[in-house]
Amino acid sequence: MALFRNYIIKLRSLLPLPFTKGPQITIDPHRIQRLLLEKLESTQAPEVIYALDRLEQLGEHDLEGLIKTGLNHQDIEVKSHSIHKAVQLQLKKSTDLLLSLSHEKKIPAKVKEEAIIAYCKLSDDPSPVISPLLHASEMHIRKGALIGLMGYGNLQSQATAHTLLSDFLHSDKNEDKIVAAAALGEIKDSSYFNYLKNYLNDPSFKVRESAAHACGKWLHPHSIPFLLDQLRFKELHAVVSTALVNFKDQLLPYLHPYFVASSNERDKLFLSRLCHLCSQIGSTAAQELLFELIIHDEPWVELQEEVHLALQGTHFQTRSMEQLFRIHDHLERQFKQIHWLYSALHTLEKSKGAQLLSQALKIELKTLAKNRSILFSFINHTPSQKAAEESKKKLKNPDYSQLLPGHLSTKLNLLVEETSYQEKLHKLSHFYSVYLYDELSVITKILQDVQRQAFFNRWTLAVAAYSLAERCNPSMLPHFTNYLTSQDKLLVDSALFTLRKFCKRYGRTLPDIIHELLPKNPLAEKIIAMTESTTLLEIEKVLMLKSSRLFSKTPENVLVDVAKILEEIHISKGGKIFEKGEKGDCMYIIYQGEIKIHVGHYRLNTLVDRDFFGELGLLDANPRSATATAEKPSILLKLEQEAFYELIATRPEISQGVMQALSSLIRAQSEMLSNMQSGMAQS
Structure with missing residues (x-):
């Protein structure tokens, strides 16, 4: 998603406004409009979405026709964006097209849900058409119908929807719970709050995820402690973070006790997530909370780097002599x-x-600096930002x-x-x-x-x-x-x-x-x-990571966090680590042993202690291109993609070192492949 936003920002910078300020430069608005209309035919979703938004801003094109183009586009992301635009612009003539989207077989269920809710919002009486969908087999269609009718249906269909909601609330099926939680987030009826609270503790992460999303819409303050409990789970932290940020300053009093907890009750990853929440809220109160964590007489050193970066992300500047x-x-x-x-x-x-x-003390010095x-x-x-920038240019220090x-x-x-x-x-x-x-x-x-x-x-x-x-x-x-x-x-x-x-x-x-x-x-x-445990010591994992090419440039105090998310795996001789064609969502580092990388009987490589393999599994989830088999009993350290992504979000120095090592590896493999091809051509 961040990559998508960056694409849009870059695209906006390349496409000029209708008129550029200045005595000599003017841009022909008709030329821009033609260019934007051409972009509507692009297969790249960011380009189409940008063109739709800019044409809307220009106000010189038929909005109904624009949104119709978007709804008919082959890309799902464009369709979803156009659905939301239709509601935002109150384009009632789009209802027939929205309804047809909800019946298309090739459309993802989530987009169908969005189309149904949008139809209910724009239709004068959605009940006759949408009521039958309350009993559809697809969960997302039932969900869309339930939410749409409860908010925008006639009295009879609302009563039917509430009866069905009651059935869902008392159901043991996860799909019914997910639908019910989503509906509760829309109707925001306090008499149902205990159901939502229970869903936040449901055994199913999918149910909890739906409940967290609903809490972020409802914004009931009593849900904050329960959401904070769920923030500790890697499977939920993204959706829970989004929900908590929606509470804004209302959240902050709940965070302070966690920051001042005793050392034995501290969970660095959890507290890092709390710092990130404060940074996202970015209000004066959030800045003051982060500032207090920095200038505390006895700050927790382990969290200081995250707190500094979080406060920097809010563009904080001192506001008083006391500060x-x-x-x-x-x-x-x-x-x-x-x-x-x-x-x-x-x-x-x-x-x-x-x-x-x-070396550890030198790292302390670098962190302090x-x-x-x-x-x-x-x-x-400085009296002005301009003066500050000029001073910075003139002086090295x-x-x-x-x-x-x-x-x-x-x-x-x-x-x-x-x-x-x-x-x-x-x-x-x-x-x-x-x-x-x-x-x-x-x-x-x-x-x-x-x-x-x-x-x-x-x-x-x-x-x-x-x-x-x-x-x-x-x-x-x-x-x-x-x-x-x-x-x-x-x-x-x-x-x-x-x-x-x-x-x-x-x-x-x-x-x-x-x-x-x-x-x-x-x-x-x-x-x-x-x-009595025979597993590796954490300090051994850190030293091993540091000695590998992949993490050789990452400081040891950062590798401590990497070591914490490694899974130790023991493989016997002949054991398969993964096979060609399997989904790759992790990589492995050899602590001890020997691994053969092969396709069928053809050996591609033999790897030993400190080598790593399956590294592309950190970058994407594409199928494995080869099979990995243990040549002798081996101890491997497994690094999952999801856990790694979360870690590098707060530790950019990890990704810098890893990407550098992977780039070198890919270059070496490309050169080897090129040499092999040259040799084959000459022979």
Whole structure:
């Protein structure tokens, strides 16, 4: 859908207005009209839809004829657009054509539903024609008839429709529930609200989807908590998000408790979706909620990037001196954290085997720099946008002394200098002091943040625990309590990995250590059961992803989110992963093993550890072009298309790296095919 909107925007930019402003340039409106009329014959839906809309705006063409052309067009998207246009323009002469659409066999049921509802809205008395459709075999036709007659039929047909609705409400059939939910969204009768609430908890996702869509039309405030519960499901988040955004500022008070929840109750993906809702609402109240999340004294670091991007998406600018001063305070806290990170990197330089932790801290610095850049854009610092743009063109780096207090501008200017971090550390040390004696002092500081997560992201916290594997001593065990009680598998896994190593060195058993750290805690037995699992650690998945060509350019803290949606699959020798012709909606990465890609008995490729295959399944759902078979027992990590798409919506850096890797692969395969064809031609 986003691609479609971009197409329309581009098309509009290419097609001029009837008259272009300026002393010399004028465009012949008749020429434009001819061009638009030609576009009505196009097979490309965006072109036809654009032409219909622009001809309507020009007002120099028969609207009835235009919509008739659209309704008769072969493309379903054009038909649907024309149906809505007919209602919008109140074109009553379109009713016969709308009715004929509802009977066409080749028309999708959803479009038939739209045509029936449109007919009811435009017809003086739709009842005689539409009433028989209440008992049609197709669900969408029944739905269209029910909604249309309840809203626009005569008294008798309305009574019949309400009786049928009552039957649907008491039916156990999913199709009847879907129709009933859609109807409830149209009639908005409070006496039926409990039915809609129950549908939101129905076992069928299709029923829940219909109920969520209805809630977005009804806008009953009591439905908000139930919709928020459904937002956690990947199968429903798109339709639920659309419904929730329709509530606008009415939604915001329900979001705040989720943002201030304790660390153990945080669900990053869910909270990211809430940030996106605020950004879509974009009101002053939504901006203030996001702003509070950014400048909070102890913000949840893991969510900060999403919050910054969400607020940026609303085009927020400071509106008061209080907001400006709070940004100043936030920048000061950030500078202090940057000084600590530089000091930690300097300390880790002296330690062997600290590369993984050093890399994690460098990622923290990059994230802070990115967030700082966004934060700085919020400052309403110029009298006009034009002056701001001119200043940006003239200066490679703005003069921060004109925008910030002296002590802040001095620190910010030295951070953007193209010098080594050691030089920046030296200069920042005039303002801050920190004492880090060795690698253990760095790790200890990071471990202490695991409960609040106010300074370090999950990847850094996990790496810190993981790095202690060979040097953990009894005095450090209490730090792992909060790791073990975390709801985050990455943190639990990293703690258990190190505790296993500790037990081996000190002759202890892991269950004893866990009971010691979690006395009388019911979680203890659950964690002990986890220790018996043979599945890969989350941190192992991240490191494996980073070592693959596909994700080599994606930062580890981002790969944490990718690892979370991977499904581990064990395949025995000779096992088929997929066959030629099957629908492709996922890809696989080989953690361990050997996979043959072949068509029949003809071998195309042999893949081993860290290789990936089926990657085009991430881009589309076309049939597989070959078969994949395990040559020996293998461990694969499966990445589903739908989950991946949702992730890259909030993590664009993933798609950038993946698309770059896929482009390189496609180029290499094209060159190989070209060489094969040349060789065959020469022979």
